[in-house]
Amino acid sequence: MKDYATQDIRNVALVGHGGTGKTTLTESALFLSGAINRLGHVDDGTTTSDYDADEIKRKISVNTSLLPCEWRGRKINLIDTPGYADFVGEVKAGLRAADAALIVVCAASGLQVGTENVWGFVRERSLPAAIVINRLDRENADFVRTLEQLQGFLGKRCVPVQVAIGAQDSFSGVVDLLALKAYTGDKAVEGEVPASLGDVVGRYREQLIEAVAETDDALINKYLEGEDLTLEEMRRGLRAAVLSGSVTPVFAASGLKAVGVGPLLDALADYVPSPADIGETHARDASGAEVKLSPSAAGPLAVLAFKTTADPYVGKLSYLRVYSGALKGDSQVWNANKGKPERIGQLFVLRGKTQEQVGQLTAGDIGAVPKLSETSTGDTLCQREKPITLPAITLPQPSYGAAVHPKSKADLDKLGASLARLVEEDPTLSVHREHDTNETILSGLGESHVDVAAEKMRRKFGVEVELTLPKVPYKETVTGAAQAEYTHKKQTGGHGQYARVAIELEPLARGSGFEFKDRIAGGVVPKSYIPAVEKGVVEAMHEGVLAHYPLTDVRVTLFDGKEHPVDSSEIAFKLAGAMALKKGATDAHPVLLEPIVILTITVPEAHTGDVMSDLNGKRAKVMGISPADGSSVIEAQAPLAEVQRYATDLRSITQGRGSYTAEFSHYEEVPAHVTQKIIDAAQKEKEG
Numbered sequence: 001m002k003d004y005a006t007q008d009i010r011n012v013a014l015v016g017h018g019g020t021g022k023t024t025l026t027e028s029a030l031f032l033s034g035a036i037n038r039l040g041h042v043d044d045g046t047t048t049s050d051y052d053a054d055e056i057k058r059k060i061s062v063n064t065s066l067l068p069c070e071w072r073g074r075k076i077n078l079i080d081t082p083g084y085a086d087f088v089g090e091v092k093a094g095l096r097a098a099d100a101a102l103i104v105v106c107a108a109s110g111l112q113v114g115t116e117n118v119w120g121f122v123r124e125r126s127l128p129a130a131i132v133i134n135r136l137d138r139e140n141a142d143f144v145r146t147l148e149q150l151q152g153f154l155g156k157r158c159v160p161v162q163v164a165i166g167a168q169d170s171f172s173g174v175v176d177l178l179a180l181k182a183y184t185g186d187k188a189v190e191g192e193v194p195a196s197l198g199d200v201v202g203r204y205r206e207q208l209i210e211a212v213a214e215t216d217d218a219l220i221n222k223y224l225e226g227e228d229l230t231l232e233e234m235r236r237g238l239r240a241a242v243l244s245g246s247v248t249p250v251f252a253a254s255g256l257k258a259v260g261v262g263p264l265l266d267a268l269a270d271y272v273p274s275p276a277d278i279g280e281t282h283a284r285d286a287s288g289a290e291v292k293l294s295p296s297a298a299g300p301l302a303v304l305a306f307k308t309t310a311d312p313y314v315g316k317l318s319y320l321r322v323y324s325g326a327l328k329g330d331s332q333v334w335n336a337n338k339g340k341p342e343r344i345g346q347l348f349v350l351r352g353k354t355q356e357q358v359g360q361l362t363a364g365d366i367g368a369v370p371k372l373s374e375t376s377t378g379d380t381l382c383q384r385e386k387p388i389t390l391p392a393i394t395l396p397q398p399s400y401g402a403a404v405h406p407k408s409k410a411d412l413d414k415l416g417a418s419l420a421r422l423v424e425e426d427p428t429l430s431v432h433r434e435h436d437t438n439e440t441i442l443s444g445l446g447e448s449h450v451d452v453a454a455e456k457m458r459r460k461f462g463v464e465v466e467l468t469l470p471k472v473p474y475k476e477t478v479t480g481a482a483q484a485e486y487t488h489k490k491q492t493g494g495h496g497q498y499a500r501v502a503i504e505l506e507p508l509a510r511g512s513g514f515e516f517k518d519r520i521a522g523g524v525v526p527k528s529y530i531p532a533v534e535k536g537v538v539e540a541m542h543e544g545v546l547a548h549y550p551l552t553d554v555r556v557t558l559f560d561g562k563e564h565p566v567d568s569s570e571i572a573f574k575l576a577g578a579m580a581l582k583k584g585a586t587d588a589h590p591v592l593l594e595p596i597v598i599l600t601i602t603v604p605e606a607h608t609g610d611v612m613s614d615l616n617g618k619r620a621k622v623m624g625i626s627p628a629d630g631s632s633v634i635e636a637q638a639p640l641a642e643v644q645r646y647a648t649d650l651r652s653i654t655q656g657r658g659s660y661t662a663e664f665s666h667y668e669e670v671p672a673h674v675t676q677k678i679i680d681a682a683q684k685e686k687e688g
Helices: 021-034 053-058 086-098 113-124 143-157 195-213 217-224 231-244 263-270 410-425 447-461 527-541 570-587 605-616 647-652 672-687
Strands: 009-015 065-071 073-079 101-107 130-134 158-160 162-165 175-176 181-184 189-191 248-251 281-285 292-294 300-310 313-323 326-328 330-335 338-346 347-351 354-358 359-361 366-370 380-381 402-408 430-432 439-446 465-468 475-476 480-491 497-507 514-518 553-564 590-604 621-628 629-639 659-669
Touching: 009 021, 009 086, 009 113, 009 263, 021 065, 021 073, 021 130, 021 263, 053 086, 053 195, 065 366, 065 553, 073 086, 073 263, 073 366, 086 300, 086 447, 086 570, 101 113, 101 143, 113 590, 113 629, 130 143, 130 263, 143 195, 158 162, 158 439, 162 195, 189 195, 195 231, 217 231, 231 248, 231 263, 231 354, 231 527, 248 263, 248 330, 263 475, 263 570, 281 313, 292 527, 292 553, 300 410, 313 359, 326 330, 326 347, 380 410, 410 439, 410 447, 439 447, 439 553, 447 465, 475 497, 497 527, 527 553, 527 570, 553 570, 590 647, 590 672, 605 621, 605 629, 605 647, 647 659
Parallel strands: 009 073, 009 101, 101 130, 130 248, 158 248, 514 553
Antiparallel strands: 065 073, 162 175, 175 181, 181 189, 281 292, 300 313, 300 380, 313 366, 326 359, 330 338, 330 380, 347 354, 347 366, 402 439, 402 465, 430 439, 475 590, 480 497, 497 553, 590 629, 590 659, 621 629
């Protein structure tokens, strides 16, 4: 692939609901442009984009893929992103590298929740956007119905630039409303507009001309005076309207039949902005001051690593977007985030899994480099003498956790390293050790996300794991005061064991932890044995007395005891301290404590009642509700045990339109009717 000037590059992310045909559309685009010589299919896993084993197995996109093609003297970097909600981190990374979004909508399914969600992501980034109504060859496909749904959602900005010729089995091409020409078949043969579409074409062409004219004073004056706009004026006006975001043009296609794909590529080349059109990028220098970077090869080097993959054979591969300057192969760069140098070896342009070596990537282009030792997703590469940091990628926080259990000793030995590689590859995953339950928790954006991560561990790193629902880190405490004494006495053939301790237990304020006090008088317990008593008490606290959960928020005071001049020892006092603690805790009205999390839930107003009802069933306390741009933000406190699978529940209640964050708040006493169930379950587990 030849070098392209910045103004001849188009970086377009394909986004949308799952199953709208994004991957099939890109496959047809690659085929028509000559980038590939045969069409692959999603069903048999032969597409250029979905090459990963998990994608082939599940028949859905899991990863963002780069798919550059050359069309009419321009390089169009198509960025194919997943549509399934669990992989939204990949979508956000793809949009971060793009200069425009192409929202793909199914002509049969119409406006879906995924369409609404990606529109929100596009607006967050203030990206110019276009829409393609795809799958017009499908049963129940209807271009006009789908367009009206989109216009109901987006308003006047949503304007058709094409109209479909036929639908379902009879879909054969598109009408260009600017040129008033029909383009039929996969070869886009030019012809006259079918007479049967006269009314539809006239109505939508008027909408288009009005929207385009409003972008320019001269054009609107000409339009209001009843003069016809020239084709060149309309094209220039449409390009300006797309760049400003005032118009979201709508196109028509069938990716499977490759009908309308050629005209769509024409539109991307003509109307979607280049990096040069987007203009300056905001960054920070070493002092934190704002820097404005022009998309020029002559500018200071500024490169963002927007995605990372880890492969046991190829090693680490970093996907890069150049915002300023030119990144050359066999060069030295500076990682501004880590403050360390990086060696750039070979540079590649990726097309799916295919790598084509190039000498450099110029401003605005996208490529990849292998085996960077310091660079992670979100890092900026620059010149050491001109350190620059680009804004980080905004990624969603993990909300669904699973306990990871290695299946063998060999798996255990490799578990830590493989989990670290997974998190490096996908920052929307996180791993932590829950010390109270002794479990390793892998968290992601949903059940499928975590399942795919586990499958990657097996396939890439040879680590077999089992995923289970994490144990809830309950604790125990006491609600009353009690005294207890215990005498440890054991006689053997030689020296025996003897120790007597008397302790007092009393509750502390929630969150205080543990306090040990020595109130021994007269040396009845020698000072050398008091640490042993404390050690025994602490060890016994780990087991609790109700359901084998750790005791907390307790003050233990050692106030009496007795030693034997021959048979006493540290181990004897340690055992006596442990048994006295268990005895005293049993008498001090023990209760279970459960972790409480704060949920911040954002849902469409129409779903607020359903979400509130569900929260009530989860023993949650709603702290407040506030409106926010057509949505409700609900703040609630809920027991962790009730919301471990809330990501799945909320998605079901809101049809995928809700989102939430959760953070630990505090521990609270478990209600009596729930306590017995927890105790019974803990007893069964111990017996098992």
